[in-house]
Amino acid sequence: MASEAKLSHTAAIILQAIDAGRVYGFSVMEETGLPSGTVYPTLRRLERGGLIRSQWESQAVADADQRPARKYYRITHSGKLTLVASQKRYPLLIRLFPVHAEGKA
Amino acid sequence: MIPRVLHIAILRNAALLVPAAEREEWLAEWKAELWYVERGATTFCIGSFRDALWLRCSSLSARRTFSVESPLRCVLLLATIALLSSLFAFGLPSRKLLVFLCSPSVIEHFASGCLWLYLESLLVLLALNPLTLGECQANQSAPSLLTRLRRWLFLAVKILLLVPIPLFVCIALLPIFPLAPWIVFFGWIFGFRWILADQRKRCPICLHLLSNSIPVGNAAQLVLGSYGAKLVCARGHGSLYAPNIPTSWCSSQRWQYLDASSTSLRL
Numbered sequence: 541m542a543s544e545a546k547l548s549h550t551a552a553i554i555l556q557a558i559d560a561g562r563v564y565g566f567s568v569m570e571e572t573g574l575p576s577g578t579v580y581p582t583l584r585r586l587e588r589g590g591l592i593r594s595q596w597e598s599q600a601v602a603d604a605d606q607r608p609a610r611k612y613y614r615i616t617h618s619g620k621l622t623l624v625a626s627q628k629r630y631p632l633l634i635r636l637f638p639v640h641a642e643g644k645a
Numbered sequence: 646m647i648p649r650v651l652h653i654a655i656l657r658n659a660a661l662l663v664p665a666a667e668r669e670e671w672l673a674e675w676k677a678e679l680w681y682v683e684r685g686a687t688t689f690c691i692g693s694f695r696d697a698l699w700l701r702c703s704s705l706s707a708r709r710t711f712s713v714e715s716p717l718r719c720v721l722l723l724a725t726i727a728l729l730s731s732l733f734a735f736g737l738p739s740r741k742l743l744v745f746l747c748s749p750s751v752i753e754h755f756a757s758g759c760l761w762l763y764l765e766s767l768l769v770l771l772a773l774n775p776l777t778l779g780e781c782q783a784n785q786s787a788p789s790l791l792t793r794l795r796r797w798l799f800l801a802v803k804i805l806l807l808v809p810i811p812l813f814v815c816i817a818l819l820p821i822f823p824l825a826p827w828i829v830f831f832g833w834i835f836g837f838r839w840i841l842a843d844q845r846k847r848c849p850i851c852l853h854l855l856s857n858s859i860p861v862g863n864a865a866q867l868v869l870g871s872y873g874a875k876l877v878c879a880r881g882h883g884s885l886y887a888p889n890i891p892t893s894w895c896s897s898q899r900w901q902y903l904d905a906s907s908t909s910l911r912l
Contacts, residue, residue, distance in 0.1 A: 576692030581699035608677035
């Protein structure tokens, strides 16, 4: 997927949000302001394209925080390359979501 | 206040659309995400239908062996169907009918009947469906005359190949099915509808089908529909915003041509 130029503005915003550290679906929704019907299908498409990957957190961590386990999304190397290209095309992306140090941890 | 159990019920219903292999994990993720939603939980849950439909459609398209993504394949598919239907009409058991059709009075009758059906189907199509091809442009850079002519030629070829298909099927079925002329009527209506929809979803430059449709808008306010969808040309020629309903800010589809600066997107 990364070898092809096909990230729309919406997909680029979501990829940027994931790179900035908002790593589970609802947090991406909150940060981008996009509805669930837009965010989740885009996450699936980005994952199938190899731009992000998902991983469930351990149940022990979720239990300790007294909440359900989250499915975290992380950007891949291929996703980084695509994002850099998208940032050249859409320069305001970086200003939309400044990178959160804690989110990257 | 809508009880939580209703939101779970919405998610369970949406889960029925998800392919079985992915259903359990999909439902677990949506339930977990629902836990964080404090306001607008119903809207959030209704959005799950869009996600489930996307998964279902993508699993179906992954199984598809023949795609009409390229214009050549689309024309080849229509030509093959037209050829098969002509064989079905004239090559197989209806030779007696062929002899019957060869008499001049029958041919005249048949031709005038077809013309009427053709006009009627066009009228119905006009009433049901806008005939525009989404020419409204969002920027100034337009394709060359040759490129535009090629697009119209492609549309004309598709129409020419489609027209005989219902006719041939009708001729083949006429001896055993008296209502066969209706096949021509409905065949043309649905065929032309498909041709127009197909043409709108193609890149005006390379004529390939646009891909990576992303719904835009809040699904809940439109009873499971979004305001529109955004598609892009995989070859980098541009992107299309296609509204599902006309809005005050966008009533018809808009094509955005990408200029030379977009080459940075090609890695």
